[in-house]
Amino acid sequence: MIALQDNVIYSDEIINNPQTKEIEYKPLDISKRDMDNRLFVLLLEKYKINPFSNLSVKDVAKDLGMNQNSANQLFKRKDFPSLNFTKPKQICVLSYYLWKLERRD
Numbered sequence: 001m002i003a004l005q006d007n008v009i010y011s012d013e014i015i016n017n018p019q020t021k022e023i024e025y026k027p028l029d030i031s032k033r034d035m036d037n038r039l040f041v042l043l044l045e046k047y048k049i050n051p052f053s054n055l056s057v058k059d060v061a062k063d064l065g066m067n068q069n070s071a072n073q074l075f076k077r078k079d080f081p082s083l084n085f086t087k088p089k090q091i092c093v094l095s096y097y098l099w100k101l102e103r104r105d
Contacts, residue, residue, distance in 0.1 A: 036101050044094075051094035054083070060091065 044051055055063075061071035072089070075082040081095040 053093050054090040055096055057089050
């Protein structure tokens with residue numbers, strides 16, 4: 001399990017290890033964006049997602065809860081990091097999730 005508390009990322013190994021109880025942890029002075037990126041990398045590792053695999057228009061439409069026509073329009077936008085030179089249109093998983101993180105804020 002991975003936990004975020006007071007801008008510090010903890011894992012089970014640190015929390016459950018009695019030797020680390022004596023160490024005083026100080027919060028890191030990092031931005032929210034850096035924290036999101038670190039958590040994103042940890043989640044990719046935990047769920048064993050290949051960040052360099054590709055998603056199709058259908059996959060993106062299903063993830064965002066929209067129809068395929070709207071997803072096709074999304075793939076044509078300048079701010080969407082898609083691979084439009086391939087047939088069918090695709091997007092790298094890593095680029096897609098980073099785009100979603102940026103758009104969330």
